[in-house]
Amino acid sequence: MQRNILFACLFLLYFVSLKAQTPDEKLEAWHQENPIEKVYLHLDRQDYFAGQTCWFKSYFISDFQPSARNSTLFVELLNTTGELINKKVLPVFNGITYGQIDLPDTLSTGTYQLRAYSPLMLNHDKDFLYSTAIRLYGKSSKNKPTVAGNVQLRFFPEGGILLTGVENTVAFKATNTSGLPVNFKALIKDDSGNTITPIKSMHDGMGKFAFTPIEGRTYVALLDGREFPLPEASREGVALQISQNEKGFLYQLQSAGGDRFRPVYVIGQMQHKVVFKQAIDASLKGSIATDKLPSGVLQCTFFNKDGIPLAERLVFIDNQEYLVKASLQKEKIDLRPRRKNELSIHFAEPVEGNFSVAVTDNDFNEPGLRKENIISSLLLTSDIPGYVHHPAFYFSNHPAAKDALDLVMLTNGWRRFTWKQVADNNLPKPQYNDPGYISLSGKVNVRGSKKSFADRDLLVWVATSDSGRALQMVKTDAEGRFKMDSVVFFDKAKILFTDVMGKKSQFITVQLNTDSLYQSYNLPLLQRPPAVNTNTSLINNMQQAFNSYTRGSGTLLDNVYIEGRRLTLEELEKKYMSALFAGNLNARTINLTGQFIPQFNIFEWLMGRVPNLIVQRNGQFMDNYRLFFRRQPVQLFLDEMPMQDASIISTIPANQIALIKIFPQFIGARGNGPAVAIYTKRGEDLNEAIESTGDIVDYDGYSIIKEFYSPDYSTPPEVNYVDHRLTLTWMPEVGIGGASSSIPIHFYNTDRTKKLKVVAEGVTHDGKLLMLEETIE
Numbered sequence: 001m002q003r004n005i006l007f008a009c010l011f012l013l014y015f016v017s018l019k020a021q022t023p024d025e026k027l028e029a030w031h032q033e034n035p036i037e038k039v040y041l042h043l044d045r046q047d048y049f050a051g052q053t054c055w056f057k058s059y060f061i062s063d064f065q066p067s068a069r070n071s072t073l074f075v076e077l078l079n080t081t082g083e084l085i086n087k088k089v090l091p092v093f094n095g096i097t098y099g100q101i102d103l104p105d106t107l108s109t110g111t112y113q114l115r116a117y118s119p120l121m122l123n124h125d126k127d128f129l130y131s132t133a134i135r136l137y138g139k140s141s142k143n144k145p146t147v148a149g150n151v152q153l154r155f156f157p158e159g160g161i162l163l164t165g166v167e168n169t170v171a172f173k174a175t176n177t178s179g180l181p182v183n184f185k186a187l188i189k190d191d192s193g194n195t196i197t198p199i200k201s202m203h204d205g206m207g208k209f210a211f212t213p214i215e216g217r218t219y220v221a222l223l224d225g226r227e228f229p230l231p232e233a234s235r236e237g238v239a240l241q242i243s244q245n246e247k248g249f250l251y252q253l254q255s256a257g258g259d260r261f262r263p264v265y266v267i268g269q270m271q272h273k274v275v276f277k278q279a280i281d282a283s284l285k286g287s288i289a290t291d292k293l294p295s296g297v298l299q300c301t302f303f304n305k306d307g308i309p310l311a312e313r314l315v316f317i318d319n320q321e322y323l324v325k326a327s328l329q330k331e332k333i334d335l336r337p338r339r340k341n342e343l344s345i346h347f348a349e350p351v352e353g354n355f356s357v358a359v360t361d362n363d364f365n366e367p368g369l370r371k372e373n374i375i376s377s378l379l380l381t382s383d384i385p386g387y388v389h390h391p392a393f394y395f396s397n398h399p400a401a402k403d404a405l406d407l408v409m410l411t412n413g414w415r416r417f418t419w420k421q422v423a424d425n426n427l428p429k430p431q432y433n434d435p436g437y438i439s440l441s442g443k444v445n446v447r448g449s450k451k452s453f454a455d456r457d458l459l460v461w462v463a464t465s466d467s468g469r470a471l472q473m474v475k476t477d478a479e480g481r482f483k484m485d486s487v488v489f490f491d492k493a494k495i496l497f498t499d500v501m502g503k504k505s506q507f508i509t510v511q512l513n514t515d516s517l518y519q520s521y522n523l524p525l526l527q528r529p530p531a532v533n534t535n536t537s538l539i540n541n542m543q544q545a546f547n548s549y550t551r552g553s554g555t556l557l558d559n560v561y562i563e564g565r566r567l568t569l570e571e572l573e574k575k576y577m578s579a580l581f582a583g584n585l586n587a588r589t590i591n592l593t594g595q596f597i598p599q600f601n602i603f604e605w606l607m608g609r610v611p612n613l614i615v616q617r618n619g620q621f622m623d624n625y626r627l628f629f630r631r632q633p634v635q636l637f638l639d640e641m642p643m644q645d646a647s648i649i650s651t652i653p654a655n656q657i658a659l660i661k662i663f664p665q666f667i668g669a670r671g672n673g674p675a676v677a678i679y680t681k682r683g684e685d686l687n688e689a690i691e692s693t694g695d696i697v698d699y700d701g702y703s704i705i706k707e708f709y710s711p712d713y714s715t716p717p718e719v720n721y722v723d724h725r726l727t728l729t730w731m732p733e734v735g736i737g738g739a740s741s742s743i744p745i746h747f748y749n750t751d752r753t754k755k756l757k758v759v760a761e762g763v764t765h766d767g768k769l770l771m772l773e774e775t776i777e
Helices: 002-020 023-033 119-123 374-379 391-395 401-410 419-423 536-552 569-576 602-606 684-689
Strands: 038-043 047-049 053-062 072-078 084-091 096-102 110-117 130-137 152-157 168-175 185-190 195-200 206-211 219-223 226-229 237-244 248-256 265-270 273-279 285-289 296-303 309-317 326-332 340-347 353-361 438-446 457-463 469-475 481-487 492-499 508-512 588-591 613-617 625-629 635-638 641-643 657-663 675-680 695-700 727-736 742-748 756-764 769-776
Touching: 023 265, 023 273, 023 419, 038 110, 038 130, 038 353, 038 374, 038 756, 047 536, 053 072, 053 110, 053 353, 053 374, 053 727, 053 756, 072 096, 084 096, 110 119, 130 536, 152 219, 152 226, 168 401, 195 206, 206 401, 237 296, 237 309, 248 296, 248 309, 265 285, 273 285, 309 401, 326 756, 326 769, 340 756, 353 742, 374 391, 374 756, 374 769, 391 401, 457 481, 469 481, 492 508, 508 695, 602 613, 602 657, 727 742
Parallel strands: 047 130, 635 675
Antiparallel strands: 038 053, 053 096, 072 084, 072 110, 110 130, 152 168, 168 206, 185 195, 185 219, 219 226, 237 248, 248 285, 265 273, 265 296, 296 309, 326 340, 340 742, 353 727, 353 756, 438 481, 438 508, 457 469, 457 492, 492 695, 588 657, 613 625, 635 641, 657 675, 756 769
């Protein structure tokens, strides 16, 4: 009895303490349980033609510091309708990863979106996930260009409401139906037709004005013969005005409606972390010191004595403490064809961090500075909902940038949570956990029976795409189940599970659980306007680059005739090929299904059968083969896994080969050179043909991370070719220790580049950001 009374008292004390928590305490508790994770992608460029590779480096940030909580990054390529075109899944180590996403040469000209996220990022509003638009030039688009329709004009009273009888500041924002800003002029009129004030946009369709609403009156903006209503004014509430000074912000409040509308304290939070709480003077005026706070979006909310929010405003803090000071040194510039160039990035003081560098042909970039960068993404757009047009402008030296950024704060609300959720203790709990890399789990049975392979040692052998091998011993439980955590391997792997009892080994079958990497998430449709490019020179250059790419690939297999039943290309691609390998404009597929092949292996069969393809057998070893297409070395793929040599493929019986696809030029090969992809027959037939006590399972690992090819012209190349690369060098993995203060950048020019664009970005170990962008002519 006494125990029950004690338990009831403790529960009552807990309940009372929970109710007694103030809004800032509740929010801080939620922040500790579920911190915000952000990611940013540094791309090698923003404009591509179909068939190219988009290279990227990712940086994870949480609480203004590099985040090591994420093990997996998803990067998706989407078209304008939100259809998934390509997807990469990459392992993350110490808050960074890098990779590439291939842009199929079948894509049409238009705007495409890259979206990046981790499972932990899905625990918050999914509208805040990272995305960026890229422009792609390819086949002529069948879709008619979207015509921007009528202007949409919205109004945003400072603080949240219009209060009658006092002066209010009202911001506004005008966009077209595509979501792009529209600059305009209009008149504010009351319901009697009286003109109150003219208004006009100051920057990208945004502006503000001040006026005093009269009780009982309504107001509209008259624009191009259309009326846009202002919010209805209230006689009760709080009007807020905030201005900036040297050390922070000044605020002035005007209250009407009694004590329940009287503010008594203000809370400031950044990324769910409460950074200050201070009382409000009886004069309803005061200041907020922000010179010691981190830079970024600050949400200021004014509460009454009962913890009810009365007014709210976003402001931006820019103390510039986040900047890494660095300069580009031009040590050797030679823009003649194939000449070596030497640059370096020098830091003002020693730093520790990880960085990435891209050098591109500036004739194939949009003129001027990039419209987005690491600073604008991590400090601005990742913390406000909706689309921000050209956010990098707000961090430039332009004299209007500071006032324009405040307009962004006035016209964008905070949507990650509501204060009602805080008051009701109804903030969302984390739904997603980090996968901890690849998790292999499942159940093992004795083959041909329902008997579990219980309490036994199980040998797991993973054959990876780079011809590597990994062995691990696991123990099954009483029901034959097993689990392997924190496994990392790449691309399509074959996993062999086998008993370890030698001649006494039992024949087993393995049933894996749900794929830990390639699960799908219910994500909202991206609501981003198209990336409009009006520069005629860039459009022409990129379209010519695509045309040259398609012409340069040549044609193949015009005179080859293969007997036997031939599947249609659509059937072959659907059954065997991923998006990267399917649909190439100039590649040709050889169908070997249903054929008798007497040769020892597939290379013996290929000899002399394909024009321009040379198969050499070197020396006395039957597995020592080399392939050339038009005198260029061929990259080999087995079931879309890149092979370093032909030895593994040569051991596969030729009658187990289903398809051969030959690419004169392939974006998945080194230097976009020729490639031959060989596909083995699928289904149970292959496993039954291999007499083994074990079970073989195909499993998709992380996406392959390719190495960027940058030619070395210190010696003449063996094969003559035209070098028209658009990205001259891409350095995704630049780690610097405390003793280093520079990044060397060495590369060779192409055959045509006359202007260079150098972009370096990155994050130091203490969370500072490098953003360096410079053009060299």
